[in-house]
Amino acid sequence: MADNKDNANPTILNASDLPSRRRDSIAKKREDGGTGLFDGLVPSYNYLSDPFEYPLSSSDSDEDSAEDIDEQEIYDLISSISDPEHPLSLGSLAVVNLPDIHILPPTSPHSSISTVVVEITPTITHCSLATVIGLGVRARLEQALPPRFRVDVRIKKGTHSTDEAVNKQLGDKERVAAALENGTLMNVLRKMLSTCE
């Protein structure tokens, strides 16, 4: 088959070599109502208590379970995303790697906002789909994580020829929001994320 893929012969990791806790991913539990792909991007604020009407003691189980989220769980959420041009997962292509995922705690006791930083490694340095992959990772995490997480997806330094431009796009909330209203792009993303069950 005449193939114009950017990288027709990527290195593929064996599934048993991928980082795992050897148990069912917690991510599955989060998928209970996962019908709309980007439901998570439409904030579901209603379960949050209004801080002006209720005392702080109303912090519920949602908050408690949020504390459990660690790098492995983030990895589990995004490693199963399919590559847009190979029938393989981002984990097996080593596009996402556990050591390149970091969770930064709130910077102040007044804040409950944590930051997830994911650095992705495109399969080759000029991979034109890096932006789409990054968008898929960001969309997946914004969908699956509680809204107290800010998600920063970047291209790992030195692994891509235009990483700064891609990073700027992936960091631009308005561009991401507009991209997710684009039907063509949504179809690509839907396909990539269809393996995240």
Place this chain on the structure above:
Amino acid sequence: MLLPQETSPAFVVKPLSTLSPPSNSRTWQSAPHPTLPLVATACSDRSVRVYSLTSFTLLHTITGGHKRSVRSVSWKPGTQGQSVLATGSFDASAGIWRREDQGLEENFTSPRRVESGEEEEEDDDEYQFSCILDGHESEIKSLSWSPSGQFLATCSRDKSVWIWEEIEDDNFETVAVLQEHEGDVKCVAWHPEEDLLASASYDDTVRLYREDADDWVQVAMLDAHKQTVWWVEFEGSGMIRLLRGDGKSLTKEQEQYLEWRERSGPRLATASDDCTIRIWHRIPREHSTHNSSNNGIPSIIRSATLDEDWVQETILPQRHERAVYSVSWSRRSGLIASAGSDGKIIVYQERWKSQTPNGVADDPTPNPDGTNGEGDSAMTEWVIIAELYSAHDVFEINHVCWARRADKGRRSDDEEVILSTGDDGEVRVWTLEEQVE
């Protein structure tokens, strides 16, 4: 008299209300009506919601016009007897909507009038779609009417800024397509007194434009932010009155500074992904070059004389940890409010810098070469007077603005509230309260 004590923050941003019912998806921006106690909110569900600032409830939902998120809304100033709203959407179009003002209805949440035919009344009550402005190639990010209402500026991811002129009702003409930016144009704003337009961009710059004979041209480029500039806004007119105070105790240097500020005119505030908010001012022109735009000089030369020197005056005390999406410069109090991705609302106040006897330069005006204002030579400083964490719980705040307070609890005609618009679909209303010790 307005100056707070050294121990800032001296004020608290206190919740007053949440506009009800909220949207169930992200809200982007809110625009208070220029005269009525109303606020219009641009929503990602393709609608615009118009709330009362008297009762804090939803009055109207404008739907059916846009195919994608509504990103920006702007009320036309100076209209008589009707309200005119412009809406900018990710569907690349801008819409113009009209509604006849109905007396005091907005001021009192009284039952609908019943004197005339009811059906007719219902129709009159809604915002009517009046025309669509097509031309941008991709998402409109922001739009803004000029203070006179003559021009409407729109900007887009297509890197362009368009200026539209309403020649007659619902007949808009494109008077300029400005393509100076190298990236998405995120925000447009007009000078409060002059037909001077500013735009902020993904290319990290801010640009200013003016009309030169028949063409609009770039007259300045502001280049200091390290990341996308999300917001740009001019200071109100005549705000130096706040520094003048009762005028009794000003030093000669302070008087000179105010005179200089008067010639310089309203300043500019910009907010960026680089977490900073910067204040810029114009280097005043020599008198001879003023008002020379139509004196017969060939336009190529005239363009050069139109160029303006805008320089960074200061960076506001840095308290945001993530992108700052919006700043609002109160036209009444001169206070600046900011908000962004970190969910905080910060309020800043300008005050006279306390002067050390040997630290004051002979000439208090900033150096005309652009290295002005910063460091010891600055006559004023900005201090944080209030800081609020998690104003929308854990959600990002996309927009913040000042509005005239209109509810029953209003303490003076001049009192203002802060409106914040968030990813949680809520518009929250805040008052600024003096901290009780």
